[in-house]
Amino acid sequence: MEKRTFKDNIYTAIAGLTKAFSSPNRLEIIDLLANGEKSVEQIAAQTAITVANASQHLQVLKNARLVKTRREGNFIYYALNGRKAYAAWKAIRDLAMEQEPAVQITLRQFRQEAGSAAGLSYDTLPQNDRVLFLDVRPLDEFSAGHLEDAHSIPMSELSERLAELPRDKTIITCCRGPFCTYADEAVQLLNANGFTAIRMEENYLDVQILKEEKWQN
Amino acid sequence: MEKRTFKDNIYTAIAGLTKAFSSPNRLEIIDLLANGEKSVEQIAAQTAITVANASQHLQVLKNARLVKTRREGNFIYYALNGRKAYAAWKAIRDLAMEQEPAVQITLRQFRQEAGSAAGLSYDTLPQNDRVLFLDVRPLDEFSAGHLEDAHSIPMSELSERLAELPRDKTIITCCRGPFCTYADEAVQLLNANGFTAIRMEENYLDVQILKEEKWQN
């Protein structure tokens, strides 16, 4: 094989993969699927994408092997395909948060308006009995994976279940990650009700990766 | 700010970044620049891209803040902008090598024809005096950064400088990374001349990241 042919083939193949990452809608889908499998309808409902369009994006992701499918009854559930697929999305996300001004500005402005200020990074958080980790994602996402010591109250039920929460601890709200707004809404609600709440920046997968890296060495 | 506006802005901004990664030519440029700064002409010469086209791709990369520039005399030198930019490219590359059949097949076939078989990963390599690390990249790239204990002979000079190499050690050739062919050519030349040579899979930056991760924890 020619040296040039080799390189062309390699970089073209990888570009096929990165193209799957290069649409806002697909990024939102990836970010969503990182929190557990979802049907096409569920995905369409949680994003501003129509069902047909979501289906097409999912085909693109599937052809790039970024997602895998599972059928159950009438539903086809899509899920992220493998740890490295998430790792790639995380690397891109981290890069954007570090050096993409539009991302930084938008994040800062939204958080400021939402009253949730800057989120805290997991590894700067105290791990003692003065804090409570509160996962406000829908229950099925919590079931699919969560921080060991997290308490679950889906955002949709939070206002009715405030009694479950301690008033003498700092509540760390966690959700789907830095671009998810559940944790911001939770912080707002909790602070308005006399609790002390802060949002965590990462999602549980990020924390898991962090811990694995620590163990590994 | 509306929740929806927030997410649209965020994911659109990040997609702007990933689009910069989504062209074969730009990926080749990124992979090249990871080994040290280069002028537009140099980049065009090392790839199959015309100067004008390379310049345009570089503008795209610059707008995405993936590369930075430095002027010296008549030349403008482009370099990768920051560790996270490389980390993102590496995450994508690793993902592709793990689960993109086209990449795996092309790599295997090329290496087989080149007689360099499968490359070895740095962390599986013995670090004793039975091996010699031989960096066959051009001298300026070696100068920009290399493995501590590596010996440098640019591929273009290798055939005339074989006398410098020991016949009683295993020679580990290293170059720009898994998609660079210098190390394969070197292995072929060395084996044909009675040396024992194997190519290393990673480049020096990958090894550096690997070592940092070990130190960190």
Added chain:
DNA sequence: CAAGTGTTCAAACATATTCTTGAATAGATT
């Protein structure tokens, strides 16, 4: 200041990508 060199720009063309709409399909339920 003129000439030379490296780089960028602008226009034009061909090709890809995205979203919408409405119909088709595959599997489950009745």
Added chain:
DNA sequence: AATCTATTCAAGAATATGTTTGAACACTTG
């Protein structure tokens, strides 16, 4: 077998992207 439901497909319009070509620009050197 007929019906229902979730999902996918197909076609078309609007927009975006990649490459080539030739000219323009910016800086250095004579």
